[in-house]
Amino acid sequence: MIxxxxxxxxxxxxxxxxxxxxxxxxxxxxxxxxxxxxFAEIPSRLSLRNLDWHQNQYNTPDPLExxxxxSWHTPFISTTAGTVERFISTSTNVTTPAWIExxxxxxxxxxxxxxxxxxxxxxxxxxxxxxxxxSEELRELNVYTGFSPVQPExxxxxxxxxxxxxxxxxxxxxxxxxxxAVKNELLPAADPVQTIVNPLFVDPAYYxxxxxxxx
Amino acid sequence: xxxxxxxxxFDLELVGRACTIQRGIGSAYLKMASEEGSSSRRHDYLEFGxxxxxxxxxxxxxxxxxxxxxxxxxxxxxxxxxxNRPYALMMWVLGKSQDSAGRYxxxxxxxxxxxxRPILAGLREQYSYSLLFLSxxxxxxxxxxxxxxxxxxxxxxxxxxxRQRVESELEAAAASPTGLLGIPVIHxxxxxxxxxxxxxxxxxxxxxxxxxxxxDLAVRTAKAKSEHWxxxxxxxxxxxxxxxxxxxLVNDVLSSQDISLSKxxxxxxxxxxxxxxxxxxxxxxxxxSDNSPPVFRxx
Numbered sequence: 371m372i373x374x375x376x377x378x379x380x381x382x383x384x385x386x387x388x389x390x391x392x393x394x395x396x397x398x399x400x401x402x403x404x405x406x407x408x409f410a411e412i413p414s415r416l417s418l419r420n421l422d423w424h425q426n427q428y429n430t431p432d433p434l435e436x437x438x439x440x441s442w443h444t445p446f447i448s449t450t451a452g453t454v455e456r457f458i459s460t461s462t463n464v465t466t467p468a469w470i471e472x473x474x475x476x477x478x479x480x481x482x483x484x485x486x487x488x489x490x491x492x493x494x495x496x497x498x499x500x501x502x503x504x505s506e507e508l509r510e511l512n513v514y515t516g517f518s519p520v521q522p523e524x525x526x527x528x529x530x531x532x533x534x535x536x537x538x539x540x541x542x543x544x545x546x547x548x549x550x551a552v553k554n555e556l557l558p559a560a561d562p563v564q565t566i567v568n569p570l571f572v573d574p575a576y577y578x579x580x581x582x583x584x585x
Numbered sequence: 586x587x588x589x590x591x592x593x594x595f596d597l598e599l600v601g602r603a604c605t606i607q608r609g610i611g612s613a614y615l616k617m618a619s620e621e622g623s624s625s626r627r628h629d630y631l632e633f634g635x636x637x638x639x640x641x642x643x644x645x646x647x648x649x650x651x652x653x654x655x656x657x658x659x660x661x662x663x664x665x666x667x668x669n670r671p672y673a674l675m676m677w678v679l680g681k682s683q684d685s686a687g688r689y690x691x692x693x694x695x696x697x698x699x700x701x702r703p704i705l706a707g708l709r710e711q712y713s714y715s716l717l718f719l720s721x722x723x724x725x726x727x728x729x730x731x732x733x734x735x736x737x738x739x740x741x742x743x744x745x746x747x748r749q750r751v752e753s754e755l756e757a758a759a760a761s762p763t764g765l766l767g768i769p770v771i772h773x774x775x776x777x778x779x780x781x782x783x784x785x786x787x788x789x790x791x792x793x794x795x796x797x798x799x800x801d802l803a804v805r806t807a808k809a810k811s812e813h814w815x816x817x818x819x820x821x822x823x824x825x826x827x828x829x830x831x832x833x834l835v836n837d838v839l840s841s842q843d844i845s846l847s848k849x850x851x852x853x854x855x856x857x858x859x860x861x862x863x864x865x866x867x868x869x870x871x872x873x874s875d876n877s878p879p880v881f882r883x884x
Contacts, residue, residue, distance in 0.1 A: 428812075429812060455820070457632070457636065457765070458710075458762060458763065458764060458765060458767060459672055459763075459764045459765050459827055460632075460635075460665055460668070460670045460672045460711075461670065461672075461708055461710060461711050462632050462668065462670065463632070464632045464633055464636045465629045465632070465633055466633065467633070470610060479599070479602065479603070479606070479816075480602060480606055481602075519807075519810055519813055519818075519819050519820065520813060520818065522820060523818075549602075549605070549606075551609065552605055552606050552608070552609025552610055552613075553605055553609060554609070555608070555609050555612035555613055555616075556609065556613055557609075557610065557613040557614075557617075
């Protein structure tokens, strides 16, 4: 198993909402809309069909949900870990950093303020769609072999809720500051003063397999 | 081009913002590359930065900022040249920097020290661009001067020898996909030969067709992903530089014979959107000198 750092951009939320997510976890849209889902319902929601719709037909009316947008009912939570993309035109592999992808979501393409949440998800290098605790590496073509035009977004998909213990911090990003930076050909940066550290987070280094000698 | 944006489903403000974002991030990464000590990381920064600038330059075409587009394509070309990728030639073509392209071409178009070694080992498909560039350049008054005491050229006949070797090695990889749209290498070879040996309108149209048909298919497919198409989140760009560079090289050859490629595009059985984008891109790039009427989306 790999403990994978991922980033989750959420736009249009303020500091209070960010603190609430750190304290209670980041829920999927289904939980957010309903408040909860029963344990009995989770297995049927975690299906390959829903995962495919989450990736490729996110806002499409879903006939299984009374033609409401699939996104309203998704049990999945998108995050990104960046990706390496084959660029055949130049015979190169292009690495897209996770923070750039997350920033686009966090600021709705530099139009709204938002937060980037630094999370740690568990992945095992194969499809585990029925296991709520494990995340799906949609970016990994050797695991999810079907073609998706949005594969370069570098998605790692969590399920139902990302617990507070797995969320390290939330970085505030001002859309106008970020846009001013790129206009001046500079990389945008988060304001460290406004970063919220999560006291409930447990450093995943605790779970690694290095056992220190007794001191 | 701007007048087409709404019909194609694009928002002018969104495209402009995307252009600024990609330009800013790409430029910042190229600057980081120039300051980076680790060669591996420098390589990564160059690739990512160039990729961003390529997108920004394409976005700039959509918003009719030709000057910005050319400047960005040229910066992109410099980065690809640093990565030793002949694709830089196509970027310089789009940046209208024939001199820079010519200089770079002379650096890469030579025999290996060991005459038995394949010329294209490792980067074979990349030489599709070099071959096409050479063939197109010969007919527009920019013939590459190999007597400039450049690397590896002691006599003019070497040029043909290298060309034959390159063609032969590319033919051996005839079906290998090249470029973002995966067009087989053989189509680059065929088009290059046509531009060199048979500049008739019919032959050129025939050998350009695989590029136009593939582009047309890509536009139709991409538009079906309407949300990603409108947000410019697909790897394929509406004014795909891979195709626009080829079309520009062909247009340069044809216009030297007073033939309008823009008009000839009307003869291809492709979707009106695909045709309208290509014709608008050509108009933006070369002006309205051919007096062809704008073709707008009809279906």
